[in-house]
Amino acid sequence: MPHQVDVHVGKRVRHRRWLVGMTQQQLAEKVGIKFQQIQKYETGANRISASRLWDIAEALSVPVSFFFEGLEVAAKETGDKSDIPADLMGDKEALDLVRSYYAIPENQRRRLFDLARVLSDVA
Template sequence: MAHPIDSHVGRRLRQRRSLLGMTQQRLAESVGIKFQQIQKYESGANRVSASRLWALAEALEVPVSYFFEGLSSPEMEESTAAKAEADTISPEVLTNKETIDLIRAYYGLKEGPRRRLLDLAKTLAGAA
């Protein structure tokens, strides 16, 4: 069974790769491994070594800390459980093709229209 931290790192790896529109094959080639290894990392079946995590971070243009964002200790989880439910979305949402397409389109906009779109989305979400 995969360790929860390995699963979290794998989900973050998949999210970033998908957001960049990068295939498992292309990512694997950029760090000198087979795409099957990327599959194992993303599922949490295999643990990512420090040196490989560094190479993956460079290939995905993120700091190594990106892979650990969102993790917390069990003590912190208990004290922030109510806030987390209200403030977060399901991690699976970030793997949906529609979500990735929306994020790409959003960042394709110039800053002014991007802000207006964000304000509109917040208004619509508040009305729901």
């Protein structure tokens, strides 16, 4: 069973990779490894060594500390039964939704936001 720190760091790698629009293959090539290894890192199945994490941070243009941000909060929320994921922006569907939302013209975006708020209040 993966350690929660490895899972958290892996999610942060995936999150940042999605944000910059990079594929696993592209990241793997920048770091000098196979894309399957990136898959294992992102799921927390394999631990990332310090030197490899340094290389990944360089490839994704973030400080190494980025991968540990929110770790205390994630540890506290492990027992939380909420329908909202602890790492909401680590969820690909949520990230795609946010990107699509901001691609909508502002006046339509406001109306969509109001509709979503009403629907969530009724649910």
